[in-house]
Amino acid sequence: MTYLADVAALTRKDLRVELRAGDTLPAMLLFVLSTLVVFHFALPEGTGDDAAYGLLWVAIVFAALLGLARAWVPEQEHGVLDGLVLAPSDRSAIWLGKTLATLAFLAAAQVVALPAFILFFAPLDLTAIAGVLLADIGICAVGSLMAAMASAGRSRELLLPLLVLPLAIPLIVGGVGAAISPESERYLLLLALYDGVFAVLSWASFEYVVTEHSS
Amino acid sequence: MIRARDLEKRYGRRRVLTGVDLAVPAGGFAVVTGPNGSGKTTLLRVLAGLAAPTRGELEVHADRAQLGYLAHEPLVYRELTALENLDLFGRLYRVPERRERIGMLLERFGLWDARGSRVSTYSRGMTQRLALCRALLHDPALLLLDEPYSSLDEEGAELLDRELGALAGERTFVVTTHDAPRLHRLATVEVTLA
Numbered sequence: 268m269t270y271l272a273d274v275a276a277l278t279r280k281d282l283r284v285e286l287r288a289g290d291t292l293p294a295m296l297l298f299v300l301s302t303l304v305v306f307h308f309a310l311p312e313g314t315g316d317d318a319a320y321g322l323l324w325v326a327i328v329f330a331a332l333l334g335l336a337r338a339w340v341p342e343q344e345h346g347v348l349d350g351l352v353l354a355p356s357d358r359s360a361i362w363l364g365k366t367l368a369t370l371a372f373l374a375a376a377q378v379v380a381l382p383a384f385i386l387f388f389a390p391l392d393l394t395a396i397a398g399v400l401l402a403d404i405g406i407c408a409v410g411s412l413m414a415a416m417a418s419a420g421r422s423r424e425l426l427l428p429l430l431v432l433p434l435a436i437p438l439i440v441g442g443v444g445a446a447i448s449p450e451s452e453r454y455l456l457l458l459a460l461y462d463g464v465f466a467v468l469s470w471a472s473f474e475y476v477v478t479e480h481s482s
Numbered sequence: 483m484i485r486a487r488d489l490e491k492r493y494g495r496r497r498v499l500t501g502v503d504l505a506v507p508a509g510g511f512a513v514v515t516g517p518n519g520s521g522k523t524t525l526l527r528v529l530a531g532l533a534a535p536t537r538g539e540l541e542v543h544a545d546r547a548q549l550g551y552l553a554h555e556p557l558v559y560r561e562l563t564a565l566e567n568l569d570l571f572g573r574l575y576r577v578p579e580r581r582e583r584i585g586m587l588l589e590r591f592g593l594w595d596a597r598g599s600r601v602s603t604y605s606r607g608m609t610q611r612l613a614l615c616r617a618l619l620h621d622p623a624l625l626l627l628d629e630p631y632s633s634l635d636e637e638g639a640e641l642l643d644r645e646l647g648a649l650a651g652e653r654t655f656v657v658t659t660h661d662a663p664r665l666h667r668l669a670t671v672e673v674t675l676a
Contacts, residue, residue: 269576276573284561287600345601345609346555349532350616354574355547479534 273356277364282371284341291337295376299330300383307387319388320395320446324439326380327373327399328406328432334372335410336427338365339418352477362411362473366466370407377403391446394455398445401458402438405465409434412469415476437461483508483624483654484529489538491524498524499675502538504656506671508623511655515662516675522658523554525675526626529656542624544654547575550622552630556613560602564593564612567601568619575620587615591641606633614642625649627657631664639664 285291306322342348351361377399385391391399413430417423438461444454484506491499499521506512514522527533529542530551551557558567565584572580588594591611601609610633617625630646631639643664646655650668659665662672 273574276570280559280562280566280570283566284559287561341559341561344560346553346557347559349551349553349555350557350571351574352532353530353546353549353551354571355545355576356574479532 270357270360273360274363274367277351277360278367278371281341281364281368285368285372288341290340291334292372292375294337295330295334295372296379298333299326299376299380302326302329303380303383303387316389317447319384320443323380323384323388323446324442326384327377327402327442328435328439330376330380331369331373331403331406331410332428332431334369334376335407335414335431336417336424338369338411338414343418348477358474358477359470361477362415362470365415366407366411366469369411370403373403373407374400394451395446397455398442398451398458401445401455401462402442405438405458405462406431406435408462408466408469412473412476415473434465483510483543484512484656485539485541486529487539489525489528489535489540491521491528491533492536499528499535502673502675504671504673506654506656508543508654509651510670511650511665511668512657512671512673513662513665513669514656514658514673514675515660516658520675522675523628526551526553526628526656526658530626544622544624547620548623550617550620550625552613552617552625552627554628554632556601556609556616558601558609558612558616561600563598563600564588564604564615565597567612568615571616571619577620583619583621584615587618590645591615592638607635607638610634611638611641614645618645622653624654625656627655629658629660631659631661 303326352358381391410431414427417426417430420426438458441454441458441461445451448454484504486502486504489499489502502525504512514525516522524533528535530549568584572584577583588597591614593608593611596608601612614630630642634642646668657665
């Protein structure tokens with residue numbers, strides 16, 4: 268219970284900081300909407316829906332990267348991450364709190380982006396939306412860990428896509444497959460499996476990312 | 483409480499801490515001085531467990547719950563208020579009677595009236611006072627303070643003198659400073675880094 272209370276306090280803190288600073292969510296919303304509008308006019312007439320589903324994933328992945336790039340900025344300002352790491356609570360709670368907050372921002376961006384996609388391009392059935400939700404969990408779980416690693420360096424914006432994009436490929440494959448394949452359940456299963464494995468790996472390895480150990 | 487022998491810290495080829503020996507018994511008050519770049523901040527980071535020594539032996543008989551750390555940076559969120567920052571850290575440190583403790587510290591450090599304002603609106607001195615509140619919040623047994631007088635006005639500095647005077651002997655301190663004479667009366671161990 269104490270662990271969950273720590274996670275809740277850390278998530279609440281991230282939401283509060285974002286509500287006040289407004290650094291991340293407006294940028295994600297603007298990006299995802301403008302990307303869909305540009306694709307709407309860029310795609311030649313007669314292009315099939317399958318191509319449009321692929322473009323949706325371009326918008327989702329890069330909007331997530333935008334959010335992840337800013338995810339640890341409040342902790343970098345004033346060196347707060349050191350303060351969190353020194354607290355006697357379980358350090359994985361810091362990762363889980365950040366993952367949940369990033370997931371909330373990404374979901375909020377998609378509340379606008381998915382209707383816009385339906386309006387501009389093609390319908391989304393429940394399986395496709397389930398694919399998006401499952402992929403969101405995976406990208407936020409892995410992305411929060413990678414963003415913590417990247418935030419230690421100076422080239423955060425450059426390093427983050429290099430770390431996240433290769434790991435996001437199975438999510439894109441699963442997300443697109445869930446939307447267009449007749450065997451969409453298999454793709455949903457792939458996404459759920461990915462989420463489970465990578466969430467546990469990220470949860471277990473966060474402590475080693477944010478602390479130094481003697482060699 | 484702290485025993486360090488021949489501590490060394492390197493970042494790549496750059497050596498930032500060389501051959502430091504330090505022994506501070508429980509209740510001791512160590513004052514660490516030295517010119518800029520001599521490794522004072524790195525020494526405190528190593529003692530706090532935020533950085534691992536490259537060489538040497540280190541024993542710190544205090545776990546994270548017993549450690550209070552004041553860094554160069556204030557370690558508080560700019561977009562949260564003083565009250566929200568201390569409440570968050572109070573939860574993470576499992577501070578009993580958290581609200582009362584936070585209220586008492588904010589009163590004592592002259593921040594009660596500004597408790598509902600965001601830290602981003604604070605002056606540097608107010609932020610340093612809040613950082614001191616955060617470091618003292620859980621009543622730690624070992625306090626590692628990096629330039630605690632930095633940015634404090636004379637009133638703030640006198641307030642800190644009184645706090646340190648009241649806690650000296652009951653708590654263990656390692657304090658880095660450029661103003662060693664100010665802490666001379668409290669010091670039981672003095673170390674100068676080259």
